[in-house]
Amino acid sequence: MSEQGNPSPPVQADGATSTRPVIQVALHKVPLLSGLDPKVLAEVAAALHIRTVTKGQYVLHKGTMGDCLLFLLSGRLQAIDVTEEGREIGLSIITPGEYFGELSMIDDLPRSASVMASESSLVALLPKAQAQALIYNNPLVAERLLKRMAASIRRAADYRTILGIPNAFQRVFALIHRFAEKGHGDMITIDRMPTQQEIAIMANTSRETVSRALQLLIQKGIVEKDMRRLIIRQPEKLRKAANGDQALAV
Incomplete structure (x- = not known):
């Protein structure tokens, strides 16, 4: 090998x-x-x-x-x-x-x-x-x-x-939406959140862009960071962001 x-x-x-x-x-x-x-x-x-x-x-x-x-x-x-x-x-x-x-x-x-x-x-x-x-x-x-x-x-x-989405922020939102899974009870989480560099490589963008996109989701109360876990507080808004909601697209 x-x-x-x-x-x-x-x-x-x-x-x-x-x-x-x-x-x-x-x-x-x-x-x-x-x-x-x-x-x-x-x-x-x-x-x-x-x-x-x-x-x-x-x-x-x-x-x-x-x-x-x-x-x-x-x-x-x-x-x-x-x-x-x-x-x-x-x-x-x-x-x-x-x-x-x-x-x-x-x-x-x-x-x-x-x-x-x-x-x-x-x-x-x-x-x-x-x-x-x-x-x-x-x-x-x-x-x-x-x-x-x-x-x-x-x-x-x-x-x-x-990858065909032209907006880098929307690509990041779409990947986060894809990673999310239903956990205990009704909570939706990403238990082992990929690093910003891993997401950047997958989204074909820079780590800085991933950081800004995540901060925007956090500021809007859509997600919450808990160590390596990401909690999806507003799944419907995340779905809309992944689909190109202009209120979040940058």
């Missing part, structure tokens, strides 16, 4: 057994693998290579051949693409428990996007042969992967619509 700079060494040498029970417990929490036969999970755990990546380090590079399926065990990553002008565009945020790099496991083509660490992260790599065996020999895994692909296609279409 291609990485930017000198790749960090594995947390423990391949084949070592003392970390395998810990890894296997973590795999039970990975949605793609939950509910699988313990023997299958043990085989996956035994084949994994564990790497640490630091903030700003690339985990994958677009255009390189895919030799593994990857799982994020801890930390935070961002999938990005680069325009012909060299500008980074964020595609998605990857959080613990998620997997990535699956397309190359299926079509044997180069990576379709780059992935960079937004913070220090722990990544598990499953070699291609074992990844393909996992997918093709376990119908539940294949079904989950297909559903994930369908959801990704729908999100990509939605994201293209957002």
Whole structure:
């Protein structure tokens, strides 16, 4: 796998057994693998290579051949693409428990996007042969992967619509509206709010513009910051802002 700079060494040498029970417990929490036969999970755990990546380090590079399926065990990553002008565009945020790099496991083509660490992260790599065996020999895994692909296609279409919005503030509002989820009770929140830089990359704008857009939402009482969580106090007004309400568009 291609990485930017000198790749960090594995947390423990391949084949070592003392970390395998810990890894296997973590795999039970990975949605793609939950509910699988313990023997299958043990085989996956035994084949994994564990790497640490630091903030700003690339985990994958677009255009390189895919030799593994990857799982994020801890930390935070961002999938990005680069325009012909060299500008980074964020595609998605990857959080613990998620997997990535699956397309190359299926079509044997180069990576379709780059992935960079937004913070220090722990990544598990499953070699291609074992990844393909996992997918093709376990119908539940294949079904989950297909559903994930369908959801990704729908999100990509939605994201293209957002990028087509000419107003930068409205693009930021639309992304925040997209991130929001219903939490406890009737509260709508973004529990792990992406950083302003992550949003800027996804909205194809500057971090300063994201900061001003967020401050405007806060001043209007539409959202409220609570550490890394963003609480949506007025969901309908946020929806209108995302749809181009001239009272907020700048």
